[in-house]
Amino acid sequence: MPTVDAEQAAGAQPAGSSRAGIQPGDGVAAPGTGCVVDHGCELGHSSDPRSAEDFEADLSELVDNLHLVFARVQTLWKETAARVHPELQPATYKVLIRIARSDGVNAYHLAEVFETDKSVISRQVRILEHLGLVDSRPDEHDGRLRVLTATDAAHKALAEDRGKRAERLRDAVSRLSPEEIRAASRAFALLADS
Numbered sequence: 410m411p412t413v414d415a416e417q418a419a420g421a422q423p424a425g426s427s428r429a430g431i432q433p434g435d436g437v438a439a440p441g442t443g444c445v446v447d448h449g450c451e452l453g454h455s456s457d458p459r460s461a462e463d464f465e466a467d468l469s470e471l472v473d474n475l476h477l478v479f480a481r482v483q484t485l486w487k488e489t490a491a492r493v494h495p496e497l498q499p500a501t502y503k504v505l506i507r508i509a510r511s512d513g514v515n516a517y518h519l520a521e522v523f524e525t526d527k528s529v530i531s532r533q534v535r536i537l538e539h540l541g542l543v544d545s546r547p548d549e550h551d552g553r554l555r556v557l558t559a560t561d562a563a564h565k566a567l568a569e570d571r572g573k574r575a576e577r578l579r580d581a582v583s584r585l586s587p588e589e590i591r592a593a594s595r596a597f598a599l600l601a602d603s
Contacts, residue, residue: 507519
């Protein structure tokens with residue numbers, strides 16, 4: 410069961426909102442206690458026989474598995490970039506994804522999104538243009554800027570790869586129950602928000 414502290418589960422957000430989809434009463438256990446928030450138990454009193462050592466062992470296993478997931482994601486970025494174009498590097502592929510998801514974006518915006526210097530983005534954009542994956546045109550409102558859009562070839566390659574990734578994910582999670590899938594989704598949402 411994913412664990413969060415009582416403040417996170419019960420009310421660090423304004424009334425009526427939820428943190429990562431967890432509402433008070435969802436049956437989320439406070440760390441190290443086994444005490445389910447909003448089910449009438451007090452922190453410090455456990456209805457779960459798990460010890461602090463058990464919690465630490467579970468947490469350590471989660472961290473180890475997250476490291477494996479991150480390593481696999483890096484490999485997948487590299488493989489996916491190569492499928493879109495053999496000369497495409499993962500960092501440039503990420504820029505392409507962002508461009509493809511927009512109706513038109515400029516290098517300044519991309520530099521803000523990726524928290525990097527505009528010159529880095531400009532080099533990546535030149536590579537994408539050279540590979541035939543991105544087109545640029547002058548901005549109608551500011552001639553100093555270029556509007557970047559993904560080409561039809563880029564959209565087609567990305568759509569094909571997105572379908573393959575979705576199929577792979579579907580196969581991987583098909584061994585999980587619906588409850589396990591929902592719990593994993595809540596756990597990843599909490600981790601992304603922490």
